Amino acid sequence: MEYRAKCDTLLEGADAFARAKLSEKRYGHTVRVADTAEDLARKHGLDPDRTRLAALLHDAARETDPEEFLRLAEEWNLPVGEPERQSPKLLHGPVAAELARRELGVEDEEVLSAIRAHTVGRAGMGPIALALYVADKIEPARDYPSVERIRSLALKDLYEAAAESLRRVIGHNEGRGKPIHPASRAMLEWLEEA
Ligand SMILES: [Fe+2]
Numbered sequence: 250m251e252y253r254a255k256c257d258t259l260l261e262g263a264d265a266f267a268r269a270k271l272s273e274k275r276y277g278h279t280v281r282v283a284d285t286a287e288d289l290a291r292k293h294g295l296d297p298d299r300t301r302l303a304a305l306l307h308d309a310a311r312e313t314d315p316e317e318f319l320r321l322a323e324e325w326n327l328p329v330g331e332p333e334r335q336s337p338k339l340l341h342g343p344v345a346a347e348l349a350r351r352e353l354g355v356e357d358e359e360v361l362s363a364i365r366a367h368t369v370g371r372a373g374m375g376p377i378a379l380a381l382y383v384a385d386k387i388e389p390a391r392d393y394p395s396v397e398r399i400r401s402l403a404l405k406d407l408y409e410a411a412a413e414s415l416r417r418v419i420g421h422n423e424g425r426g427k428p429i430h431p432a433s434r435a436m437l438e439w440l441e442e443a
């Protein structure tokens with residue numbers, strides 16, 4: 250199959266997969282993230298199809314039950330730390346990446362790792378992962394005080410936009426006495442050093 254046709258088939262499959270797995274509301278979020286991530290990819294010279302693919306699948310496992318997350322993680326040997334044991338839905342990225350690989354045959358490691366890292370972040374993530382991470386926070390239905398600032402940063406610099414977004418999440422959680430995932434702190438440190 251030629252490249253374009255292969256891409257379209259994969260994108261259509263991912264779209265149908267997300268639609269089948271998710272409520273209408275979350276599927277709506279998924280499509281908005283996909284459109285936003287694809288736009289960011291074009292703006293920053295990344296592959297729009299691979300970025301869209303990651304975005305279409307990022308939340309595909311979001312509606313799994315907590316016990317099922319832990320069962321699947323064990324079955325598939327996914328890393329489970331204390332934060333994931335406390336809040337199994339943090340596993341929805343890693344579980345979605347496994348579903349993408351096992352059920353849709355996605356083998357593109359950059360796409361899979363973008364899906365895996367979209368929730369708590371990861372230091373050293375690649376540009377496709379960064380575009381997805383930011384798109385998830387700024388899709389058109391997102392509404393919080395600094396969203397416009399992060400949207401305009403995202404047009405100029407994905408690294409800056411991700412750092413600003415992490416500072417917001419970390420500040421917000423600290424303010425409410427909620428734990429910060431070590432991967433989020435590590436990602437912010439990485440971005441601030443860069
Ligand atoms: Fe998510």
Ligand SMILES: [Fe+2]
Pocket residue numbers: 278282307308385
């Ligand atoms: Fe999302």
